[in-house]
Amino acid sequence: MNEEMKIQVVSIDSITPYPDNPRNNDDAVEPTAESIKQFGWQQPIVVDKNNVVIAGHTRLKAAEKLGLETVPIVVADLSDEQARAYRLADNKTGEMAYWDDKLLDQELSKITDIDMNLVGFNLDDIEPELPQDFFEENPDSESDSDTKNYLEWGSNKVLLSQNDIKILDDQFKKFNDGGENGSFVTFLVDK
Structure with a gap:
């Protein structure tokens, strides 16, 4: 050596x-x-x-x-x-090496002034991790039924109210109608 x-x-x-x-x-x-x-x-x-x-x-x-x-x-x-x-x-x-996607996403989210697309990362394929409390159920909202609606995000399940679902539907319509580039989740987080 x-x-x-x-x-x-x-x-x-x-x-x-x-x-x-x-x-x-x-x-x-x-x-x-x-x-x-x-x-x-x-x-x-x-x-x-x-x-x-x-x-x-x-x-x-x-x-x-x-x-x-x-x-x-x-x-x-x-x-x-x-x-x-x-x-x-x-x-x-x-x-033989592989990426730990969660840690990779964390590291990439901390790089704000360098365009990592230029060095081979396709950031459109990487979804930011939403915080646990991204959707909070509004305790004042009335549910149309006793059915519970969950948004599954990786291994997380987030309880959604009917109002949350309406807001998501409206945002998804804006995303599609606006001809936005990238991912829907990035569109939401950037709002």
């Missing part, structure tokens, strides 16, 4: 993509370029002793797209077989 990683900044022209890279990363180049623009270089490209990319093909393509002249690299002290194995393992282990 390396005791200390030595990051070098080198000419982008001195780096060679691995010609047999089995990973098609073209769809990730634009979001990666945006990430580099927004946050700078936070991960160097890993290369072998001949400056052939082991890990970081997408970052290299993003740097080329941005017209950068230099890139940060780390030269890995690996055998040819180890470099091949690490190249594959680096990509495969990323596929």
Whole structure:
């Protein structure tokens, strides 16, 4: 194991993509370029002793797209077989991870000044979590029947009055008639 990683900044022209890279990363180049623009270089490209990319093909393509002249690299002290194995393992282990949607939503809701769509998140697909007391039953409202109406939200059930249902129906009609983009829940929360 390396005791200390030595990051070098080198000419982008001195780096060679691995010609047999089995990973098609073209769809990730634009979001990666945006990430580099927004946050700078936070991960160097890993290369072998001949400056052939082991890990970081997408970052290299993003740097080329941005017209950068230099890139940060780390030269890995690996055998040819180890470099091949690490190249594959680096990509495969990323596929094995998954998102905890609730925590992801919480984190994304705390990011207000950065457009996360630009770095690959489709925020139209993410519904904000409503607080437990989003709908409060009006104790003065009269129910037409003894039937209880619940709005199910994930594992939550929220009791709705007839008045709540009317308000939701009216808001949904406004949402549809207004040709709103995004989700209905986002439309409600933004009101």
